[in-house]
Structure formats: structure tokens, C-alpha cells
Amino acid sequence: MKRLWRWLIPLAAVPVLALLAYGFRVSPRDIPSPLVGRPAPAFTLATLGGAPLDLAAYRGKVVVVNFWASWCYPACYEEAPVLERNWRGYRDRGVVVMGVGIQDKREAAEKFVGDLGLTFPVAQDLKGTVSVDYGVYGVPETFFVDRQGRIRLKHVGAVTDEVFQTTVDRLLAEAPAQ
């Protein structure tokens, strides 16, 4: 009978490894935005084409406000096609997507919109006041606003089809604004 207990030695590493594996299930950056559930701060900006873009004008629709910048690689480049695709798919169902560019040069912003073929309204937050109101920490960040004009979800990082569709579908299923 050889000493079998010695094979327990490698097992000593298992709890530590399990704890680290557990770390993947939780995110240290998972800190909820205090704005969720509150009314979305109002803003009026001008689109790159020169038209006014007023959040209040879209009350009663589900609004997706996306903060981006042309210098934000790769996340903004990844999510722009997602936003465009879903904007085209949902625009007839009472959904508005709008981009708010922050800390950008006009030419760079226009090139971004042109290169990626974006057709939803895109404005620039030249004074930086809107991003401050929304507590934007970095780009991209996306806020989903329900038909009552309340922020319902803040998404940090590139938006995926899954995040966009599950959130928007849920908000669309709710009762429309009185």
C-alpha cells in the first residue's frame, strides 16, 4: 500500500482555481448608474446635417441614445453597424436611434458617419454638457429611454444585437405613454 494521500497535494490548488473561475461570473465594473429609472436629461443639439435634434420631440417612442467618438477604437466601430442595422429594422415600430458624438473634430465625425454609412440622426455635443448630464464616463455608452422618457438601461461598451433587441423589445411591449 503506497501512500495514496500524497495525491491529495495537487488538490490543494483546486479551491484557489475555483475562486478565480468564479471571478468570470461577476464583473468588477458592474456598478449601476444612478440615472436608471430617472427621466432622461433633456437636450437639444444640431445634427451634422444642421437639423435640430431635440430629445423631447421623441416622447412616446423608445429612444436609444448612443455616445460615441470617431477616435474610439474599436468599440465604436464595432457597434455602429449594429446600431444602423437595428435602426433600419425598428424605425417603423416607434424606435429612434440617435448618436451623440463627444470630444470630436467635425471632419473626423463626418468621415466616421460617411465610412460606416450611418443614416440615423447624429449630433455633436460640442460643449460637452449632454455627456456630463448623462454621466458618461467613456465611449461608447448607450442609454435606452422608454416611452415615458425614463432611462431604463445604461450599457457600457459596444452594443450588440442581443442587448439592443432584448431591451428594445421589452420597452416596446410596455404600455405606451399616456
Add this chain to the structure above:
Amino acid sequence: MSADLGYGMTLVALALAVYGGIAAGVGARSGRLALVESAQHAAVGVFVLVTSCFALLTYAFLTFDFSIRYVATNTNLGTPFYYRITAVWGALEGSIILWSWMLALYTIILIVRHREGARELYPWALATMLGILAFFLLVMTVAAPPFQRQVPVPPDGRGLNPLLEDTGMITHPVALYLGFTGFTVPFAFAMAALITGRIGDTWLVLTRRWTIVAWYFLSLGLLIGGWWSYHVLGWGGYWAWDPVENAAFMPWLTGTAFLHSVMIQERRRMLRLWNISLVILTFGLTLFGTFLTRSGVIASVHAFTQGSIGILFLGFLALVLLTALGLVAWRWDAFRSEGELDSVVSRESAFLLNNVLLVAAAFTVFFGTVFPLLSEAVRGEKVSVGAPFFNQVNVPLFLSLVFLMGVGPLIAWRRASVDNLKRNFLWPIALGIVAAAVAFALGVRSFLASLTFATTVFVAATIAVDFIRATRARLRVGESLFPAMGGLLLRHNRRYGGFVVHLGILIIALGVMGSHAWSVQTETTLHRGETAELAGYRFRFDGLTAVEESNHFKVIGAFTVSNGRPLGVLRPAKKFYPQEQAPIAYVDYRLGLREDLYLVLGDFARDGSQATIKLQVNRLVSWIWIGGVVLTLGALLAILPERHKSA
């Protein structure tokens, strides 16, 4: 184009590393030297390819090749030339290339140095090195590809993290990674020893210098990191017990323990199991550190972006630990020690205690680092333990370690006689007590500060006692004073290199103690022309100026400093980078042996009429850097080849 070339070279390097690892292993098992030689060629190929990848990426940075995503993310047209080079390893993907390149370099050195000397162990060590290298190349291929394309090609890049625009950033990661990767070699030889069953002293002797080299670089990396933190981050400190700092500190602690316990095995044939375990632990902790910084599991200011890489690293860590510990279990019966502990009052037990304390310190740091995770797993709440926990637990441990630094090198092996104790420690203890009394007379009322001071004086005195005695012995055989002293340092360079390292630690300990006990700070808002006072210094706010730099906008405050006589103007600033939401503080300071003046600009009125300023007078901090220089010089001395002891 270069993206494809880089990716292709990475793939070939991966294939070669995998082949080389297997060839070396099979060659070692079957004794077919041709296979081992073929593995050597593969290793050279890997080195050439990884070097080319590195050069290619550097070239892409220098030429603003934004078709490569990594370049676009970490540089922009405004990034100065110098920082375009450091940007190469400024983020995840590049850091993995640098890491792989160093591993490849160490593998080449291993081949050159040990190909002839260690026939049994060498092929297995080579196989282990190549296996680990293959893992990092796998990461480069699948999880963090540096050569990923960027479509469409942007007109300008995002820019480097502004905090990394500092000279320290060229040396800090390089030194740290050389330290981290350096511990791979002792680990590889430990694996070779376990696989072949030759767990005697051969592997220890072979890896002794390697361990000191790795330890030297790791120490250097930690020190430069502290300096960077002090003069760039602007919070006035040099060490925050941040998870990533801890990640680098833990292998340093266990590596230090290993450097000491090796001596007991060499001398007394004891602690074989312990030494192997320490090497496995140290290497495991370097992997853990990499995992921690790159997985996003624990939030930290230094953390790289997250992704699938964390899971890959965890898998590899699991593989390494389970294999290594499995081998230990398999060789269990071979670990019987030949020596035994004879007495509690002996050098062996002093070293043992040193090891226990170092490992305990590593454990508490580990515990504190993963505590947020642990608490979330057990209680569902995220709770962090901060600097107070680490300081409270570690200060007594470190103080005891400093004390042992005085005891260990002088006390007799096996069993110390009363005579031996008297001969070595009477004067040092007396001097330590005198030091405490002097501190008290000078008005030091902090118990901890007095104790630290007394302990450091005691240890310094033991070093002096040893050195004087050894020099005298040489004078007696007719040498003159300076050749005698130089000869001692060079002939017994390992012992005296160790003493110099100890002196460095003592100086650092005094700096740490002084900065904690006596630093003062204040924060105030000044109108132009107004003056603030702190610790005898007067700071007058003279106004703000704005400067447009190549890649950022800078607002500079001017503060005239005097302490009775004028000392000059300090210019702390705030830097505004378009890609950053928050401005970056630019600290200005005036270093001194007794104290540093340290100014951080806070908020300011746009018209320059007033500004908020954080003023600090940090005491004795410079001694940390001075101690660091002494420590690294000592380590260099210890790395020099040992001369044969004649006479």
C-alpha cells in the same frame, strides 16, 4: 500587408514552439540527442520570428500604420516619437509580444549556457520552456492578436493612455517582465528535476544565478513602478496595495524566500520539498499576476482590457499547478531530507523563520487581493480590503524580517553557542538600544518609528561587524586595506552582494517609515498672489498659463516656493487629452534628502484668477529610491560569477 505577415509569423512561431517542446521531451525520454538538437533549432527559429514580430509592430507604430487595430488603439498622429516606441508594449497585445520575446530570449540563453553541462536535466528544462512559450504564442494567436486588422482604416488613432507617457514606462514594464519571465527558468529546471527524479542539488546550483537575475529585475521593476506611481499619478504615494502591485509583489516575496532557503539546502541538504514548492509557487504567482492584470476579474487602475484571455490564462495556471504538484506527489518518497534541525538557535532556524514570514506575507497579500472575490462568492457582497489591512498585517511581518536580516547571516550553523551569540550580537544590540535612546532624545515619540530605527541600526551594525572582522583577517595575512575590502566583495560576492542588498532594504525601510510617520499635506484654494503655508514653506500662486502640445492641451500653474529664502518656482499642471474624459494631473516636485515638496494642481478658474492646490511635504521618500539603487547594485554584485575561493 504587415498585418498578414505578422499574423503568419506568429502562427509559424507557435508551430515551431509546439514542435520544439515535443521534440525536446521525446528526445529526453528516448535519449535521442538528434531530437533535442532539432528542438534547439526550433527554439532559435521561434526567437527569430518573435523578434521579427516585435520589430514589425514597432515599425507599424513608428509609421502610424492604423490598418492595424492595436496601433490605432494605442497611438495617434500626435504621439511623440519616443512614446510611439513605448506604446508598443503599452497595452495588452503588445505586452504579450514583449513577454514572449523575453521568454524566447531566455530560452536561447538557457540553450547556450546549459547545453553542455547538464545532460539529464537540460532537455526537460528546454521542453518546459518551449511549452510555456507555446502557450504565450497561443495567446498571441487567438486571444490577443497584435496584428488584427482595422477596417475601415481610421484617419487618426485613439492615442496612448496618457499616464503611460512617462520615461518610467520604458523601463518599468521591461524590468518587471524580465523578472516575471526570469522565474520561468528555475521553474523549468525544477520540472526537469521532478521528471527525471534528480531532485538533489544539481538543479539548484544550475538555477541559482538565474534566480538572482530574475529577482534583480523584479526588484528593479517594483522600484521603478513605485517611482512612476509617485511622480506621475499625483496622489503623493509610491505604493497603494493595488491588486496589480500586489501581483508583482507576491512572486517577489516567495522568490526572496527561495533565494534564502536555497542556502540551507546547499549547506545542510534540507528543505528539498520546500525549495521545489517555492519555485512552483513563485512561477504560479507570476502567472497569477498576469491573469489578474489581464482577465478583468479584479478591478484595478492598472488593469488591461478584458476578453477571452482571462479564461485561457486560468486554464494554463490550472494546468501548470496541477502538473507541477502532481509531479511532486509522484516523487514524494524521494524528498526525504538528509539533514535535521539541530537547535532552535541556529542559522537554519533563522532562515526557516525568514521563509515562514515571507510566505506568510505573500499569503496575506494574496488573501487581501482576492478578498473582494471571496466575499462576493461567500456573502454576495463586494467588499475590498484597503491599505489599512495590508499595512496592519504586514508591518510586523516586515519588521521581524528586517530583524532576522541581522541575525541570519551571522549566527552559527547547527547550534549557536552563547559565545558565538555574544561575539556577533553584543555590539549591534547595544547600538540598537542607543539608537532608540537617541531617537527618543531627538523627540521621536512614535513607538513604531523608534522600533524601526533601532532595528535598522542593529542590522547595519551586524553587517559592519562582519565586514570589519573579515577585513581584519585579510589584513593579518598581509593585504593592505582597500585591496582587502575589494577582494572580499569580489571573492565572496554572493555573500557580500547579499549584505549590500540588505543595506538597501534597511535604507528603504527608513524611507517608508519616515514617509508614513512624518509626511504632512494640505489642500487649499488660492487667489493669484495669495500664499499658503505648510511645514515652514510658503507657496505663492502666481497664475496660470496654457500650452498646446502635440497631442494634448496643458494648463500650468506657477507657484513660487520659499522657506525664508527663495527656493524657486514649481509648475504643476493639468493635461487635457481629447480621448480622455478627465484631465490628467501633472505633478511638480522638488526632491530632497530630508523632504520632498510635492504639488498637485486641482481645479482652477478659467481666467487664471484662482486655483486649488494640494501641497505635500513628504519626508524621507528619497531614501526609498536611494535604497533601491543600493539594493540593485548589491544584486548585481551577487550575480557576478563566483570566484574560486583561494586562501
